[in-house]
Amino acid sequence: MTRGTDTGNRDTVQTTRTMLETVEVIKRLEGATVTEVAAELGYAKSTVYRHLSTLSDLGYVVKTDNEYRVGLRFLELGQHARTRQAGYDLTTKKVEEIAERTGERAQFIVREHGDAVYIHRAFGDDAVRTDPGIGSRIPLHATAAGKAILANLDEDELFDVLEQTDFEGFTDHTITDREELLDELAEIRERGYSFNREENLKGLHAVGVPILGDGGVVIGALSVSGPSHRLRGDRFHEDLPNLLLGTANELELNITHT
Amino acid sequence: MTRGTDTGNRDTVQTTRTMLETVEVIKRLEGATVTEVAAELGYAKSTVYRHLSTLSDLGYVVKTDNEYRVGLRFLELGQHARTRQAGYDLTTKKVEEIAERTGERAQFIVREHGDAVYIHRAFGDDAVRTDPGIGSRIPLHATAAGKAILANLDEDELFDVLEQTDFEGFTDHTITDREELLDELAEIRERGYSFNREENLKGLHAVGVPILGDGGVVIGALSVSGPSHRLRGDRFHEDLPNLLLGTANELELNITHT
DNA sequence: AATATCGTTCGATCATATAGAACGTGGATG
DNA sequence: CATCCACGTTCTATATGATCGAACGATATT
Secondary structure, three states: OOOOOOOOOOOOOHHHHHHHHHHHHHHHOOOEOHHHHHHHHOOOHHHHHHHHHHHHHOOOEEEEOOEEEEOOHHHHHHHHHHHOOOOHHHHHHHHHHHHHHHOOEEEEEEEEOOEEEEEEEEEOOOOOOOOOOOOOEEEOOOOHHHHHHHOOOOHHHHHHHHHHOOOOOOOOOOOOOHHHHHHHHHHHHHHOOEEEEOOOOOOEEEEEEEEEOHHHOEEEEEEEEEEOOOOOHHHHHHHHHHHHHHHHHHHHHHHHOO | OOOOOOOOOOOOOHHHHHHHHHHHHHHHOOOEOHHHHHHHHOOOHHHHHHHHHHHHHOOOEEEEOOEEEEOOHHHHHHHHHHHOOOOHHHHHHHHHHHHHHHOOEEEEEEEEOOEEEEEEEEEOOOOOOOOOOOOOEEEOOOOHHHHHHHOOOOHHHHHHHHHHOOOOOOOOOOOOOHHHHHHHHHHHHHHOOEEEEOOOOOOEEEEEEEEEOHHHOEEEEEEEEEEOOOOOHHHHHHHHHHHHHHHHHHHHHHHHOO
């Protein structure tokens, strides 16, 4: 996972930073009291209190007894951001379709600020039901969908993104070298789809295809993932790629024609 | 729709208020530039610029060219708030089931700060597909689900909520009188389910049931809605209520036993 | 080429976010 | 039942930093 600008407190509104830190803490702790947040962040109790009161007043945080929790007003903003992604409506159905046809897990993912973000997800009958949901951020360089997106960025953008990438290693198979990644991205661009062979999670394979909009701009990517013992051989290397490519094609026709 | 504290700038972090105003503006305008936001809010350009830069730095806002948009990091917070609602998983399936069985639109709604908020929604084959999505806020006093929730609050909480309610009238049928509402809530409590007869939208009917958790605390409400010409007679007054009551019962058994 | 328009940077000011102490309250402990 | 924490909340002084307006630079427009 990467961050916007790690050290960057150049010229920014400090209070906003503090406020969002506060929200992130009550998210991480799944609800917290004033003192807990103050301890976690090293701020004075009164400061945290004022922040949480304000957020509660504005409806962005919910207070029950003395515990504060992330409020649903963030969902309003989040859904707004989600639904305004290109191809949002069309991809919903396609993801469900792929999940049903394959029995595995399918997802639609877009890029934002160096990360890949889940927009849709569906489970087939055999799908592994664990793990991250809508809105979660996963690394671009260690996922099938992520690599499919990277492979279709123009050079400038790609280099910008790679600049921010820390090439964190998740398993022995994660690509942790910039050059190696560039080589694989070239392959993917040519081939039209990408693989993830236990690069993010031990035992998990995936296939990904990019979804391109007008002018070949990459909108996001579709992927199917499942246990490595089921995703192998022809199914992994041919059937699933073909299914995804077909779906991507249908989608692209519909998206550009609206 | 109601607000936390309309005039309230008592003792709150002003900057947070400004920051959230900024985000709400770029949401409402579906993306906006620095000058547009500054004009909309009456702040100096430089101020808005600093705010948007900060938010962009932190990944909460996305900048393309000179336009800022609400970022997907809000979705991360929003989904967190959404999924941690009691019975989140269970209600997903039930809502889909109801939509399929009735052919209409079904939803699961919870209360937060004087408003009802959509948590799940599903469309049956005949469903009216217009209107608000997940995360949207609707009035408690003018919807079936909202009234089902109100009817099951304890007095203190109910009065707190009614305090904030402005009894906005949406159609000729909206209940705009506090006493009238209290009477109807008493009926609903006794009967176990609620109706919405074009109280929120002309031509739209709905039936709602509360979902109660441990100790009879109301968690949220399920409702089915559709055009008034289809939701009438026995179907409206008996079949749908029975279906909903049955589902609510199942849910309540599963929620309390975990 | 000239001009307007916008994003961005800069500097001074004044508002206000912050910390810390003080107050009030509920729950635990003896 | 009395005492004592521990916590949320209010208050106040101070210094930080958010704000504005002006100036700069880039870009598009005519």
